[in-house]
Amino acid sequence: MSSYISWVIKVSSLASQIGRSFAIAKKDMLIFYLKGPVVIMGLLFPLFLFIAFLIGRDLSHEYLFVALIAMTAFFTSTAVGPTIIPWEARSKTFERLISTPISITTVLLGDMQASFCFGLIITFAISLSSIFLHISLNLLIFIPAALLSLLTFSAMTILMSSYPPTDVPADVMMLSSLVKFTLLFVSGIFVPLDKLPGYARAITYISPLTYLVDALRYSTGLNGFIPLWIDFLALFIFGILFFALGVMVHKRVLEERFM
Amino acid sequence: MNVIEVEGLTKYYGNFLAVDHIDFEVKKGEIFGFLGPNGAGKTTTIRMLTGILRPSEGKIRIFDMNLREKMLDIKERMGIVPEMANPYIDLTALQNLMLVGRLYGMKKGEIKERCVELLRLFGLYEKKDKKVRSFSKGLKQRLSLAMALLPDPVLLFLDEPTSGLDVMSARLIKRVIREENRKGKTIFMSTHNMADANELCSRIAIINHGRLVAIDTPEKLKKIGERHTVIELSLEPFKFDAERITSADRIELLGDKVKIYTRDADSVIKEIVDYAKKEDLKILSLTTEKPSLEDVFVYLVGDKSE
Numbered sequence: 001m002s003s004y005i006s007w008v009i010k011v012s013s014l015a016s017q018i019g020r021s022f023a024i025a026k027k028d029m030l031i032f033y034l035k036g037p038v039v040i041m042g043l044l045f046p047l048f049l050f051i052a053f054l055i056g057r058d059l060s061h062e063y064l065f066v067a068l069i070a071m072t073a074f075f076t077s078t079a080v081g082p083t084i085i086p087w088e089a090r091s092k093t094f095e096r097l098i099s100t101p102i103s104i105t106t107v108l109l110g111d112m113q114a115s116f117c118f119g120l121i122i123t124f125a126i127s128l129s130s131i132f133l134h135i136s137l138n139l140l141i142f143i144p145a146a147l148l149s150l151l152t153f154s155a156m157t158i159l160m161s162s163y164p165p166t167d168v169p170a171d172v173m174m175l176s177s178l179v180k181f182t183l184l185f186v187s188g189i190f191v192p193l194d195k196l197p198g199y200a201r202a203i204t205y206i207s208p209l210t211y212l213v214d215a216l217r218y219s220t221g222l223n224g225f226i227p228l229w230i231d232f233l234a235l236f237i238f239g240i241l242f243f244a245l246g247v248m249v250h251k252r253v254l255e256e257r258f259m
Numbered sequence: 260m261n262v263i264e265v266e267g268l269t270k271y272y273g274n275f276l277a278v279d280h281i282d283f284e285v286k287k288g289e290i291f292g293f294l295g296p297n298g299a300g301k302t303t304t305i306r307m308l309t310g311i312l313r314p315s316e317g318k319i320r321i322f323d324m325n326l327r328e329k330m331l332d333i334k335e336r337m338g339i340v341p342e343m344a345n346p347y348i349d350l351t352a353l354q355n356l357m358l359v360g361r362l363y364g365m366k367k368g369e370i371k372e373r374c375v376e377l378l379r380l381f382g383l384y385e386k387k388d389k390k391v392r393s394f395s396k397g398l399k400q401r402l403s404l405a406m407a408l409l410p411d412p413v414l415l416f417l418d419e420p421t422s423g424l425d426v427m428s429a430r431l432i433k434r435v436i437r438e439e440n441r442k443g444k445t446i447f448m449s450t451h452n453m454a455d456a457n458e459l460c461s462r463i464a465i466i467n468h469g470r471l472v473a474i475d476t477p478e479k480l481k482k483i484g485e486r487h488t489v490i491e492l493s494l495e496p497f498k499f500d501a502e503r504i505t506s507a508d509r510i511e512l513l514g515d516k517v518k519i520y521t522r523d524a525d526s527v528i529k530e531i532v533d534y535a536k537k538e539d540l541k542i543l544s545l546t547t548e549k550p551s552l553e554d555v556f557v558y559l560v561g562d563k564s565e
C-alpha cells in the first residue's frame with residue numbers, strides 16, 4: 001500500500017514537472033524567437049546554404065527537396081537552444097530560475113521544447129514547397145522522420161549549451177556552429193552515400209543528419225542507402241544520448257556558472 | 260520550532276575557504292539578519308541554503324527535512340530574492356509573475372488574482388504590461404520581491420534586498436518585509452547595512468571572513484559593547500602613532516580623527532596625554548562614548564590594524 005502511494009506521488013510529481021517545463025518553453029519562445037542571432041542562424045543561414053547548393057547544378061526536385069528540408073530542420077531546431085542557458089547566466093536570470101521548485105532536467109526539457117517548436121513550425125512551412133515541386137510525399141515516412149529528427153537535433157542543443165559553462169552566448173554560438181557545420185559536411189547531404197568511398201561513408205555515420213537525409217529520400221520515392229528502420233533507430237538513440245549526456249554535464253558544471 | 264538548522268556549513272571555492280564551519284538556527288516567525296561586510300560569505304551561505312551551491316561540508320535542514328534529499332519539496336515552500344538576479348527584461352512585469360506562478364505549479368486563476376494583488380502592493384500595476392527592460396533598478400527589485408512572494412512561501416530568502424536602491428523603493432520593500440513577517444512568514448535576509456538589520460531583524464548573525472562572530476538580538480549585541488568605550492581624538496598638528504597606545508583594542512584612523520576602542524579607557528587616556536606631551540601636540544578634542552550597534556559591528560569584524 002505505501003509503495004503504491006509513493007508510486008502515485010512519484011508519477012504525479014513527474015507529471016507536474018513536465019507541466020512546468022511547458023512554462024519554461026513558453027518563456028523561451030517569448031524571449032528568444034525574435035533575437036537576431038537566432039533568426040540569422042536559424043533562417044538566413046540554411047537559406048543561403050541552400051541557394052549556394054542549388055546554383056550551377058542540375059538536380060532532381062526530389063533531391064533538392066531532401067536537401068532543403070534536411071538543412072532547414074537541422075538549422076532551425078538548433079538555432080535557439082545552444083545559447084539559452086549561457087544567456088540566462090549572463091543576464092542573471094538563471095539563479096532565480098533554478099531556485100524555484102523545478103529540477104535541472106525540467107529546465108532543459110523546456111529549453112528543448114522551445115528549440116523543437118521553432119524547428120517544427122519552420123520545417124513544416126517549408127515542406128509545403130513539395131506541392132510546388134510536384135513531389136508525391138509519403139507522409140507516413142516524412143512526418144515521423146521530421147518529428148523525430150527535430151527532437152534529436154533539439155536534444156543536441158542541450159548538450160551544446162552544457163560545456164564550456166560560459167556566460168558568453170557568442171562563445172557557445174561559435175562552438176556550436178563549428179559542430180553544426182562539421183556534422184552538415186559529413187552528412188551525405190551534398191554527395192549521396194553511394195557516391196562516397198568506403199572510408200568517407202563510414203564518417204557520415206557519425207552525423208545524425210545522415211539518417212534524416214536517408215529517411216527523407218525514402219519519403220520522396222528516392223532510394224535510401226540505409227534500411228529505414230535503422231535511420232529511425234539511429235535518430236532515436238542519438239536523441240536519447242544527447243539529452244542524457246547534456247543533462248549530466250549541465251548538472252556537473254552547474255556551480256561553475258556562479259563563479 | 261526551527262525552520263532552518265545549519266551545522267558545520269562550509270564552502271570552499273577551489274582552495275579558498277569562503278564559509279567556514281558555521282552553525283545557526285532560524286526560528287519560525289523571525290526575521291533573521293545575516294550581517295557582514297562585502298565578501299564575508301553571505302551570498303555563498305544563501306546559495307547553499309537555496310540549493311544553488313553544494314556545501315563542501317556540513318548539514319542543512321529546512322522544515323525539518325534534509326535539503327539535499329527533499330530539495331523540490333522544500334523549494335515549493337520558499338521564495339527567494341537572489342542578490343543580483345534580474346527579472347527577464349524581455350518579458351513584461353506580468354509575464355514574469357505568471358512564469359513564477361507556473362513554475363510553482365499554481366493554477367491560472369489563482370496566479371492572476373495573486374498577480375493583481377502584488378502588482379498593486381508594489382506600485383507596479385500601471386506598468387504591468389511594460390517590458391522590464393524599461394524599469395529602474397528600484398522597480399526591478401520590487402518586481403523581484405513580488406516574484407518571490409507570488410507563491411505565498413512560508414520562508415523567504417532575501418540577499419541584500421535594499422542595497423543600492425532609491426529611498427522610496429527601499430522603504431517600500433522594508434515595509435513589505437515587516438508586513439509579511441507579521442503575517443507569519445519566516446525571513447532570512449542578508450545585509451551589510453547595520454541600520455537595516457537593527458530596524459528589521461529580531462536576531463542578527465554577524466559573519467566575517469566566512470566565520471560567525473556573534474548571533475543575538477540587536478539589544479543583546481549592543482550589550483557586548485557595554486564594557487567598551489569608544490574614544491574619539493583629534494590632535495594638532497595631526498600625527499598619530501598607533502603603536503604608542505598599547506591599551507587600545509582597536510584603532511581606526513578617520514581623516515584627521517582617531518577612533519579608539521578599549522576596555523580600559525583610563526589607561527588609554529593617560530597614554531594619549533603622554534603621547535601628546537612628548538610629541539608636543541595639541542589635543543583639540545577628546546570624547547568618550549558607549550559604542551553604538553555599528554561600533555560593535557565594526558569592533559567584531561574589523562582588523563585591529565585598520
Ligand SMILES: Nc1ncnc2c1ncn2[C@@H]1O[C@H](COP(=O)(O)OP(=O)(O)O)[C@@H](O)[C@H]1O
Nearest residue numbers: 258259272277296297298299300301302303304
Ligand atoms: N564563485 C566564486 N569563486 C571564487 N570565489 C568566490 C566565488 N564567489 C564568491 N567568492 C569569494 O568568496 C567570498 C565570499 O563571497 P560572498 O559569499 O559573495 O560574500 P558576500 O555576499 O558576503 O559579499 C568572497 O571573498 C568572494 O570573493
Ligand SMILES: [Mg+2]
Nearest residue numbers: 301302303342
Ligand atoms: Mg553578497
